Structure formats: structure tokens, C-alpha cells
Amino acid sequence: MDILRFITAGSVDDGKSTLIGRLLFDSKSILIDQLAAIEKQTRNRQDGEIDLALLTDGLRAEREQGITIDVAYKYFSTPKRKFIIADAPGHIQYTRNMVTGASNADLAIILVDARNGVVEQTRRHSIIASLLNIPHIVIAVNKMDLVGYSQDVYNNILIDYAEVAKSLGLKDVIYIPISAINGDNIVDTSTNFPWYEGESLLHILENIEVYNDINLDDPRFPVQYVIRPQREDLHDYRGYAGKIASGIYKTGDKVVILPSEITSTISAIEVSGQEVQEAFAPQSAILHLADDVDISRGDVIVNQNNLPQLSNELEVFICWMDHKPLQAGNKYFFQVNSRVVRCVVKEIKYKLDVNTLQKLDAPDKAGLNDIVNATIKTASPIPFDSYKKLRTNGGAILIDETSLLTAGACMIQDAITD
Amino acid sequence: MSSYRLDYLDHLESEAIHIFREVAGQFEKPALLFSGGKDSITLVHLALKAFRPGKFPFPLVHIDTGHNFPEALDFRDKLVTEIGEKLIVRKVEDTIRSKNLTEQKGKFASRNALQTYTLLDVIEEFGFDACIGGARRDEEKARAKERIFSVRDEFGQWNPKLQRPELWNTYNGKIHKGENVRAFPISNWTELDIWNYIKRKNIELPSIYFSHERKVLEHEGQLVAVSEFINLEPTDIVTSKKVRYRTVGDMTCTAAVESTASNIDDIITEIIATKTSERGETRIDDKVSEAAMEDRKKNGYF
Structure with a gap:
């Protein structure tokens, strides 16, 4: 049994909450008291049927306004898998929430209303999924009951979306016709789609291979904490604690510590309190080195035969998340995993139209939910990989120096070389 | 089956250990809030995995409402002795007296709400900048919206509309003086995950x-x-x-x-x-x- 993290993109109008409610309900993850609470609220609101959306809207303001404001996490499991759903709102003013939910999703379910086909919102969600490099996309064509379960309608949407997928270079796209409200193709395949030869949505979610998405080729180990017991019997113990971002580490590996570029050899590895010969992503581990070298939090231990890029000038995509606009020339803290350095946003190159992927003229400021391409200079070199190659070592956050809020999400594209 | 695969409990354990170490790496004076329940006992177990053979970089803090099950208190004392870590106990009884708080009345008069006063006092007394807790997102719908690092103002208040976005495994623990962070290493665990983990690790x-x-x-x-x-x-x-x-x-x-x-x-x-x-x-x-x-x-x- 493993874990699948997925995000659902779409709005209430697309039936997103109904779909989540349906998955939870049909997998028996909604319990009697929770259902009773929803029934009570539905009565309070005096509008008829049980509203499965009330399951996902956790805050009073959300329930009152009937909207989803923030990312909510929901859990269910089947004998095959544990599922973590990041339920993010779909409208453009909540782009930052979708980006947040997408950042560690293995899969995105993008809902398309069968009556409307591929619309602006579908493109936006696909662009965000592509920018955040979500490995698997499921296009769920919903409300098929309202178009008479028509294969033609479905096929036309597939043709339209194939264009979108092609333009974004989306690799793994799976299509499925559903009716969330009726439960068609959700847990079991429905007889309403005699022409559909694929599996049910839950079957897809249970069986999609996510193991291959974990990078085991490029060893990256951001040091979080140094363990020194300072006890007589463990006088020489010095362990570098962290979570392996990618790759495999073995005792005897020749390593380099970045950014200092000091070299050493792995002398021992511990995982979960046991000494082991090798450890792999995404395990938390303690590495020991043969030499007494100076390593602290924020350093990255990598293999001598496989180096990340090291640069203090970076080209990035930034999704802006703060009410205070981003201005070229502003300084921020730049955090990649455990490494925090100061940086300046040197230039905003262009703004991305998240509905069309068009490059818009460089604005002097970027506002909340804007996605821009920019150049950043950091106070000291950053060991990184391009976000496209390695999500776990190519994503960074910008922190406002005075408010200390997380103001932006950066997807590092490349180093800037003169 | 390749040997380079983690099953879901190993995955959750690794994530929790990572969060523990982020707290240790980012804060000056963290604390682990320990209630004696299964979730906080699991937290202690995970902290052992994160920091042994070193000592915990934080004390355990128990807010004692005075209404505890005696079995839970005995267990707490035994566990603390076994692991050799520091325990700080602060009693709600004392806060009620010193702050002249009004206790709930009625048949099941609870001190659940009053323990918040004691918690905020102990945070101030020791200057804790991060408190690690065993809350899980599956417990309750407001908790489903909670961040792993949740910033509280100097009154300890949670503002659900002003939460920091939390991306990848990157946690922003920067705070102003007087603010503190509540950190939740087992956010993504469900009740069943906890029990399965307790079983696998043979946790008492x-x-x-x-x-x-x-x-x-x-x-x-x-x-x-x-x-x-x-x-x-x-x-x-x-x-x-x-x-x-x-x-x-x-x-x-x-x-x-x-x-x-x-x-x-x-x-x-x-x-x-x-x-x-x-x-x-x-x-x-x-x-x-x-x-x-x-x-x-x-x-x-x-």
C-alpha cells in the first residue's frame, strides 16, 4: 500500500465538490456523524438536498458564502492505496491556492463540464498543472448525464483537449467520462457508457504508477539538522540529518558538500534508528562522513559523479502570492528546502497569461495570483536542479523580509550565464 | 517489487521526521505538547526517530487540566523516565487561581477551554517560539485547513484567512517577536494510520x-x-x-x-x-x- 496525492481542479459549477463527496461517500470515508452534521447544516440553510460540498468547506466563512477559500486536505483509503486530496478553489482569484495544492501532487483531476467543453478555466488549470510539473493528468468530463451520455460530445472534447495537452507538452493524460452526481464511472464503470473501454476513476487512481515519478538517479540531500549527542560514549558522533530529496545514497559513496565544494566519503547511514547500507528518496536519514568537515543546515550533500547546477543568478517562474505586489529591485528571503539566503528580484521579463499561455509585456509590478518570468540574484550560490527535471530541488519560496509572509513560489528554470 | 519503494507508513514516518527536524533547525526554543494520548505518544516515538542518539532539542510540555485519567498520568511519568527527556507540567488549576478565571458550570464542567490560558502562559513563561502538536487534519473540518507550520499571533490566535501558502516540503518558520508557530508533524495521518503505526512499531x-x-x-x-x-x-x-x-x-x-x-x-x-x-x-x-x-x-x- 502506498500514497497518492492528488488535486482536484474545477469550480463548484463543474461538480468538483460533488466529485470529492462522491469519492469519499462511495469509498465509505464519510461517517454517520459527519453526514448528520451536513444534514443539519443543509436544514439550517433551508435549501433542500444534502450538499456534499459542505464536507469540504471547513471554515464558517466558506459555509456561509458557499465558496471554497482555502486548500482543504481530505483523506480516504482503499485496500490498495492511501489517498490525500488537496481540494483547492478553481477561480482565477485563487490561482495561488491551486499552485499550493499542485506543488506536491502526483496527479491532477481537471474537471470539464460536458456541456461547455474545453474552456478558459480548463486551459488555466492545465497550464498551472504543467508549470508545477504534476506528473499525471486526468481529464474528467463531468455531467455526461446532461448530454445524454453522448460519445460524440465526449470525443469532441478529447480532440479539443489534445491540442491543449500538445501545446503544454503534457506527457501522461488520461480521459474519462463521468457523472459525479449519479456516480457513473466513479467507483465502478457505468453501463451508461457502453462505448467507454477504460476503467472507473477510482480504479485509475488506485492503479496509476507513481513510484516511477520518484527520482532515484540524482542524489540530493539537503541537510536539516546536525545531530551531536555530546555524550562521553558518543564523543565522535556527528550525524547529518535530512530527508533525501532524490536519488540513492550508499556507504562508500564519494560526495561533495555544496556550496562549499568540500569532498568526503559516506561512512555510515542511519534510517529510522537502524544502520543501513543504502538509503533512497524520500526517506529521512542520517548520513555520516569519513572526514571531519564543516557542514551546517542548508548545505546539500550530493554525489561527486552527479552534480546539480550551482549559481547565484537564476531564471525563474514566480507565482505571486502576496497582496503586496512584487516589484523589480525588491529584496526577499529565498528558501530552497532548508537553505535560506537573501535575494533580489532583478528583472521581471514577462507576465504569463494563465488562460492562453501568451507572454504579456513585462509589467513593473506583479500582483496577487500573477505568474511572471523573472531573474533573481541570490546573496550566495544555490545548488539546484531545474524544476522541470527535479521538483524536489528546483522549487523555492520567496519570503517578504518585513512581513515574513510567504510571498511567492519560484520554479527555477535555469542558471543565467553571461 | 523493487526494494526502493516506501509503503505508506514509512512515507508518513519520513514526512513527520522531516517536520520535526525543520522545527529543530528553524526555531530557538521549541516545545512538544504532550497530552498522554495516543497521538502525542506517537509524536514522542517519531521524535526519538528524528533525534536519537541525540537529546530532544525541546522539552515535553503537559498542560494538566486536573481532570486527567490517572492511567494517562502514570503512563506519562513512566515514558518520560524511560526516554530521559525533560517534562514541564503546568496546571490549569493554578491558572484559574492566579487569573481568577471562571470555571464552567454544569454536569460535565470541562476545563478544555481554560487550558488555552495555561498554554499561552507557559509559552510566555519559557519564550517558546514553536509548539509541536499531534493534531491531524482528518479529525475535524477546521483542522483540514490547517498548515503544517501554523503561525499564531501574540494572543495565540489562528487566523484562517491569513494563512501562509505552504509549498512542496518547504516550511517558512520565520516569525516576529511575540508570535509563535504550531507545528503538526502528523497532519497527514488518519486515525487508522496511527493505529497501524502503533501496531507496526509495537508502541506501548x-x-x-x-x-x-x-x-x-x-x-x-x-x-x-x-x-x-x-x-x-x-x-x-x-x-x-x-x-x-x-x-x-x-x-x-x-x-x-x-x-x-x-x-x-x-x-x-x-x-x-x-x-x-x-x-x-x-x-x-x-x-x-x-x-x-x-x-x-x-x-x-x-
Whole structure:
């Protein structure tokens, strides 16, 4: 049994909450008291049927306004898998929430209303999924009951979306016709789609291979904490604690510590309190080195035969998340995993139209939910990989120096070389 | 099956260890809030994985409401002795006296709300900048929106509309003086995950989690242990039943469930078959209003 993290993109109008409610309900993850609470609220609101959306809207303001404001996490499991759903709102003013939910999703379910086909919102969600490099996309064509379960309608949407997928270079796209409200193709395949030869949505979610998405080729180990017991019997113990971002580490590996570029050899590895010969992503581990070298939090231990890029000038995509606009020339803290350095946003190159992927003229400021391409200079070199190659070592956050809020999400594209 | 695969419990464990180490790496004075329940016992176990053979870079802090199950207190003291870590206990009783707080009245007068005062006092007394807690997102719908690092203002208040976005595994722990962070390493665990982990790691628990004979009072469908903290009325019917606890909070606000499950396997079987959520079945304090938890969190509760 493993874990699948997925995000659902779409709005209430697309039936997103109904779909989540349906998955939870049909997998028996909604319990009697929770259902009773929803029934009570539905009565309070005096509008008829049980509203499965009330399951996902956790805050009073959300329930009152009937909207989803923030990312909510929901859990269910089947004998095959544990599922973590990041339920993010779909409208453009909540782009930052979708980006947040997408950042560690293995899969995105993008809902398309069968009556409307591929619309602006579908493109936006696909662009965000592509920018955040979500490995698997499921296009769920919903409300098929309202178009008479028509294969033609479905096929036309597939043709339209194939264009979108092609333009974004989306690799793994799976299509499925559903009716969330009726439960068609959700847990079991429905007889309403005699022409559909694929599996049910839950079957897809249970069986999609996510193991291959974990990078085991490029060893990256951001040091979080140094363990020194300072006890007589463990006088020489010095362990570098962290979570392996990618790759495999073995005792005897020749390593380099970045950014200092000091070299050493792995002398021992511990995982979960046991000494082991090798450890792999995404395990938390303690590495020991043969030499007494100076390593602290924020350093990255990598293999001598496989180096990340090291640069203090970076080209990035930034999704802006703060009410205070981003201005070229502003300084921020730049955090990649455990490494925090100061940086300046040197230039905003262009703004991305998240509905069309068009490059818009460089604005002097970027506002909340804007996605821009920019150049950043950091106070000291950053060991990184391009976000496209390695999500776990190519994503960074910008922190406002005075408010200390997380103001932006950066997807590092490349180093800037003169 | 390749050997480079983690199953879901190893995955959750690794994530929790990572969060523990982020707290240790980012904060000057963290603390681990320890209640004596299964979730905080699991937290201690995970902290051992994160920091041994070193010492914990934080003390355990127990906010003692005075309404605890004696079994949970005995267990707490035994565990602390075994692991050789520091425990700080602060009593709600003392806060009530020194701050002249008004206690709840009624049959099941609870100190659940008052413990927030003691918690905020202990944070101030020691200058804690991060408090690690065992809250899980599956427990309750307001908690489903909670970040792993949740920033609280100097009044300990949670502002759900001003939460920091949290991306990848990158946690922003930067705070202003007077603010503090609540950090939740087991956010992504469900009740069943906790029990499966306890089983796999053979983690010891207080005896009240297993079936035992207890004198209880039936109140609105819930079984409440008879204790000195509950004001019995002459019409109350007290019976003796085979029960166990799904959650362990105060004796006044935690209800027992009828059960003959005397070992972890039996408990897991019961939980898989159950039709009621953990908090719904056993927490008297969540039933006050739809937003009971959201309101308490806004006031500084976990």
C-alpha cells in the first residue's frame, strides 16, 4: 500500500465538490456523524438536498458564502492505496491556492463540464498543472448525464483537449467520462457508457504508477539538522540529518558538500534508528562522513559523479502570492528546502497569461495570483536542479523580509550565464 | 517489487521526521505538547526517530487540566523516565487561581477551554517560539485547513484567512517577536494510520485504550466515566460496562465506547468497521456548534 496525492481542479459549477463527496461517500470515508452534521447544516440553510460540498468547506466563512477559500486536505483509503486530496478553489482569484495544492501532487483531476467543453478555466488549470510539473493528468468530463451520455460530445472534447495537452507538452493524460452526481464511472464503470473501454476513476487512481515519478538517479540531500549527542560514549558522533530529496545514497559513496565544494566519503547511514547500507528518496536519514568537515543546515550533500547546477543568478517562474505586489529591485528571503539566503528580484521579463499561455509585456509590478518570468540574484550560490527535471530541488519560496509572509513560489528554470 | 519503494507508513514516518527536524533547525526554543494520548505518544516515538542518539532539542510540555485519567498520568511519568527527556507540567488549576478565571458550570464542567490560558502562559513563561502538536487534519473540518507550520499571533490566535501558502516540503518558520508557530508533524495521518503505526512499531499505550470494566453514565448516547469531576444527579443511572477509549482527553469531555477489543488487532478491526468518526463518537466538546473547533483554534487552542 502506498500514497497518492492528488488535486482536484474545477469550480463548484463543474461538480468538483460533488466529485470529492462522491469519492469519499462511495469509498465509505464519510461517517454517520459527519453526514448528520451536513444534514443539519443543509436544514439550517433551508435549501433542500444534502450538499456534499459542505464536507469540504471547513471554515464558517466558506459555509456561509458557499465558496471554497482555502486548500482543504481530505483523506480516504482503499485496500490498495492511501489517498490525500488537496481540494483547492478553481477561480482565477485563487490561482495561488491551486499552485499550493499542485506543488506536491502526483496527479491532477481537471474537471470539464460536458456541456461547455474545453474552456478558459480548463486551459488555466492545465497550464498551472504543467508549470508545477504534476506528473499525471486526468481529464474528467463531468455531467455526461446532461448530454445524454453522448460519445460524440465526449470525443469532441478529447480532440479539443489534445491540442491543449500538445501545446503544454503534457506527457501522461488520461480521459474519462463521468457523472459525479449519479456516480457513473466513479467507483465502478457505468453501463451508461457502453462505448467507454477504460476503467472507473477510482480504479485509475488506485492503479496509476507513481513510484516511477520518484527520482532515484540524482542524489540530493539537503541537510536539516546536525545531530551531536555530546555524550562521553558518543564523543565522535556527528550525524547529518535530512530527508533525501532524490536519488540513492550508499556507504562508500564519494560526495561533495555544496556550496562549499568540500569532498568526503559516506561512512555510515542511519534510517529510522537502524544502520543501513543504502538509503533512497524520500526517506529521512542520517548520513555520516569519513572526514571531519564543516557542514551546517542548508548545505546539500550530493554525489561527486552527479552534480546539480550551482549559481547565484537564476531564471525563474514566480507565482505571486502576496497582496503586496512584487516589484523589480525588491529584496526577499529565498528558501530552497532548508537553505535560506537573501535575494533580489532583478528583472521581471514577462507576465504569463494563465488562460492562453501568451507572454504579456513585462509589467513593473506583479500582483496577487500573477505568474511572471523573472531573474533573481541570490546573496550566495544555490545548488539546484531545474524544476522541470527535479521538483524536489528546483522549487523555492520567496519570503517578504518585513512581513515574513510567504510571498511567492519560484520554479527555477535555469542558471543565467553571461 | 523493487526494494526502493516506501509503503505508506514509512512515507508518513519520513514526512513527520522531516517536520520535526525543520522545527529543530528553524526555531530557538521549541516545545512538544504532550497530552498522554495516543497521538502525542506517537509524536514522542517519531521524535526519538528524528533525534536519537541525540537529546530532544525541546522539552515535553503537559498542560494538566486536573481532570486527567490517572492511567494517562502514570503512563506519562513512566515514558518520560524511560526516554530521559525533560517534562514541564503546568496546571490549569493554578491558572484559574492566579487569573481568577471562571470555571464552567454544569454536569460535565470541562476545563478544555481554560487550558488555552495555561498554554499561552507557559509559552510566555519559557519564550517558546514553536509548539509541536499531534493534531491531524482528518479529525475535524477546521483542522483540514490547517498548515503544517501554523503561525499564531501574540494572543495565540489562528487566523484562517491569513494563512501562509505552504509549498512542496518547504516550511517558512520565520516569525516576529511575540508570535509563535504550531507545528503538526502528523497532519497527514488518519486515525487508522496511527493505529497501524502503533501496531507496526509495537508502541506501548496507556491501558485505557484497551477494553476494561468501568462505571459509566449514559448521556445523550455517549458513555462518560464516573469520576469525582462529574456532578451526578440522583436520577442518573450508573452502569458497569466493558469499554475502551478512542481518544484520551479530560475525563469530563471524553467519552468511552463499548468494546471488548483487548489488543491492537481487535481495535483496528473495530475502527475499520466503525461508522462514526473519532471526535464525533468520543468528544463531548465538539458538539456545541458547527464551528466549535474553528472558534477554539482562533482563541489559541490547538
